[in-house]
Amino acid sequence: MKEIQEFSHTLLNNVEKVIIGKRPNLEMLVVSLLCEGHTLLEDVPGVGKTMLARAFAVSLGIQFKRLQCTPDLLPNDVTGVSIFDQQKQGFTFVPGPVFSNILLADEINRATPRTQSALLEAMGERQVTVDGVTHELERPFFVLATQNPVEYEGTFPLPEAQLDRFFMKLSLGYLDEASESQMLLNLGRDHPIDSLQQVVDGNDLPQLARQVWDVHVDDTVRDYIVRLTFATRRHKDLILGASPRGSHALYRGIQAHAAVQGRDYTLPDDVKKLAPVILSHRCLIHPESALRGHTNAGILKEIMADTPLDIGELE
Template sequence: MTAHPIGSTAQTHVTAMTAREFNEATDAVVGNIERVIEGKTAIVRLALSVLLAEGHLLIEDVPGVGKTKLAKAMATSIDCSVRRIQFTPDLLPSDVTGVSIFNQDSHEFAFKPGAVFANIVVGDEINRASPKTQSALLECMEERQVTVDGETYRLQTPFMVIATQNPIEMEGTYPLPEAQRDRFTARVAIGYPDAKAELAMLDVHGASDPLDGLGAVVDAHTVARMIQTVRGIHVSEAIKQYAVALVTATRQAPDLRLGASPRAALQLLRTARAVAAFEHRDFVLPDDIQHLAVPVLAHRVIPTSDAQLARRTTDAIIADVVRRLPVNAEPGR
């Protein structure tokens, strides 16, 4: 089976940035997004960290807090290909991945790429699509490729899926299966703004949509260099052991019937590298792991029936696991 590149392929001869270049690029992107999302610097930085960790982001929150605006502002801030998918019950898998169409002139089948062939794919209300359509993203998100009619097509680099969903509206929705949720590097909730930020939002958003005047501040090649810089952040053996011990502890937690996967440990470390780079460090600290534990792990685990009856959230359970686990803990202990 041959892999065919579609659109722009992986960047060649990508060099890492200097600390100054990296800081200037990240500050530019964060500042640009904050022109649209007021008072949510920590969320914006985490979203960008997921991109630089070569992961995918799930934004889960109540209606009207800016889930789609955050996704679109982040996509607009980067001068690269962006596609938006509005997930609906009648959306087909071929609308996402693409389809082979018979060309009557050449008497051959030609592949027509779907919406997933872009650097950044914004999936709005992902849980409104059927499980069959949701599963079309599984291969894309993990292997960065699409297989249609026995042919494999490579996706562009960088590649990121930013999906939104409403956690409280159950009518006409299909909950994401565990395999799908596990492919999202992190889940974030934007939350309501404070009074000052909401007043500022009324002034800025009242007359016009700030997205209309938003432009790109970095390009795809710059993002590739930023990713290369993050890859070079040092992770000590002790930090690796702590990350594995944390993931192992979720599998042994009495309030969880399904703990975090090995993929979770890998993505936890990748995102920790990006967070360390944001903090102007070239090494990862235990604080980075602890800070990321809830957004990276909580959406991957399943609570027991007793925990659900007690109304314990997975966020609270993961926070308890982090609090009880010693920093010098070894895997399996």
């Protein structure tokens, strides 16, 4: 796992030249990349979500496109459109922004459900179908979608089926005082993103993702993942628990996290660290429980505290 560890640390150190004070969040994004997953970034404006996507794309040396989601955005604005070419006397496909390696779907919940659904096939199958013709997407393909958790006017909440397509959900949050002071100093002249250089080859990600499969997961750890997932489906405050796709994502995620740390085996601590960002957004809370102040994150924390690592601990 040395190759993955070196790749990850080189990438993280370079991105930190632009995004400071958020190393744990950046590590989670690297885990998502190594699992070829997509990430939903829910945060207030101005904390560096767009800059984060750009910094990763530049550091990896792969193509980056930004899609600003608005209510008047159409599905063809995402996937592309077929235009009649008079010279060739035939239709020519003009690819949309989804044909990139990293797609930033900014404020995804401002797009209509019809437009949001245009991303489903791309995220799930790595392909898009336009006018009956299927077009394959290049690998790596990584969607980083953002949404504002405060302002809901004029928005269209993502349905559970689409939320489940996201490998993980993160929140950067505000910087601490020392980090924000350093940020102001760094932005005193040219923006750090302007001088950022490629340090790793992003085209190696699919091959590194296959190496992640070789990380050992003990039966005890695998059973722990299953018990956590089943506990979300039985909890009284949840209408909907985590799906089998969620348990598989957590399984893959702990393998990638262990590899980033240079280990060829997983630990229960990997599960505890990744479960909140991989399982919580896949759960649907009862409205009555939400009114009582319960949250997905709080319920999952309670489930993790009540779920033993070894089934023998129940006896």
